[in-house]
Amino acid sequence: QKEVEQDPGPLSVPEGAIVSLNCTYSNSAFQYFMWYRQYSRKGPELLMYTYSSGNKEDGRFTAQVDKSSKYISLFIRDSQPSDSATYLCAIQPPFSSASKIIFGSGTRLSIRP
Amino acid sequence: DAGVIQSPRHEVTEMGQEVTLRCKPISGHNSLFWYRQTMMRGLELLIYFNNNVPIDDSGMPEDRFSAKMPNASFSTLKIQPSEPRDSAVYFCASRSQGYGTEAFFGQGTRLTVV
Numbered sequence: 001q002k003e004v005e006q007d008p009g010p011l012s013v014p015e016g017a018i019v020s021l022n023c024t025y026s027n028s029a030f031q032y033f034m035w036y037r038q039y040s041r042k043g044p045e046l047l048m049y050t051y052s053s054g055n056k057e058d059g060r061f062t063a064q065v066d067k068s069s070k071y072i073s074l075f076i077r078d079s080q081p082s083d084s085a086t087y088l089c090a091i092q093p094p095f096s097s098a099s100k101i102i103f104g105s106g107t108r109l110s111i112r113p
Numbered sequence: 114d115a116g117v118i119q120s121p122r123h124e125v126t127e128m129g130q131e132v133t134l135r136c137k138p139i140s141g142h143n144s145l146f147w148y149r150q151t152m153m154r155g156l157e158l159l160i161y162f163n164n165n166v167p168i169d170d171s172g173m174p175e176d177r178f179s180a181k182m183p184n185a186s187f188s189t190l191k192i193q194p195s196e197p198r199d200s201a202v203y204f205c206a207s208r209s210q211g212y213g214t215e216a217f218f219g220q221g222t223r224l225t226v227v
Contacts, residue, residue: 042220043204043220044204046215049215051212051213088155101158102158105156
C-alpha cells in the first residue's frame with residue numbers, strides 16, 4: 001500500500017464552483033500534511049500546511065485533516081481559471097525532523113471560464 | 114536567493130548514453146531531494162540527502178541510477194546507460210531541517226531518451 005494515495009483526475013469544473021480535492025494516507029502516526037500546487041511546466045510550490053487534525057483556512061482555500069479516517073482534503077471556494085493546476089498532497093513522517101516528504105500522485109484541476 | 118537551480122532544462126539523448134543532471138540547492142538548506150515525475154506514476158522520490166549524506170535511496174529504480182552530493186551547494190543525478198523508460202521530468206528540491214518546513218523545487222529537467 002502506498003503511504004499516500006490521491007485520485008489523479010482530471011477534474012474539470014465551472015468558474016465559481018467549490019472544488020474538493022482528497023487524499024488518503026496509510027500511517028496513523030503522520031501528523032504533518034501539506035498541499036502543493038504545480039502549474040504546467042513548473043515545479044510544485046507549497047500552498048498550505050497543517051499539523052494534526054482540524055481545519056486551516058487561507059483566503060479561498062481550506063485544508064482539512066480527519067485523522068480518524070486518515071483523510072486529507074483541500075477545498076477551493078469561488079474557483080478561478082487561475083486555479084487551474086495540478087494539486088499534490090504530501091506528508092512528512094514524524095520519525096525525524098529531517099525526514100523525507102512523500103507526495104500523492106497529484107490531481108489535475110481545470111476551471112472552465 | 115535565486116532558488117533551486119537545475120541544469121539542463123531539457124535533455125534529449127540516445128538510448129545507452131550517459132546522462133547527468135545537476136542541481137544547486139538554496140544556500141543554507143541542509144536537505145536535498147531528487148524526484149521523478151511522469152503521468153503514469155506521479156511524483157516519485159528517488160533519493161534524499163541530509164547534510165550531504167544520502168539517507169534514503171530506496172526509490173532509485175535500478176543500479177543504472179546514481180546520485181552524489183560532494184558539497185552543500187551541488188548535487189548530481191546520473192543515469193548510465195539511459196533507456197527510453199527513463200524519459201520523465203526530474204526535479205530537485207531543497208529544504209531546511211524541521212517539521213513542516215517547505216520544500217523548494219527547481220524548474221525541473223525534462224529528459225527524453227530516444
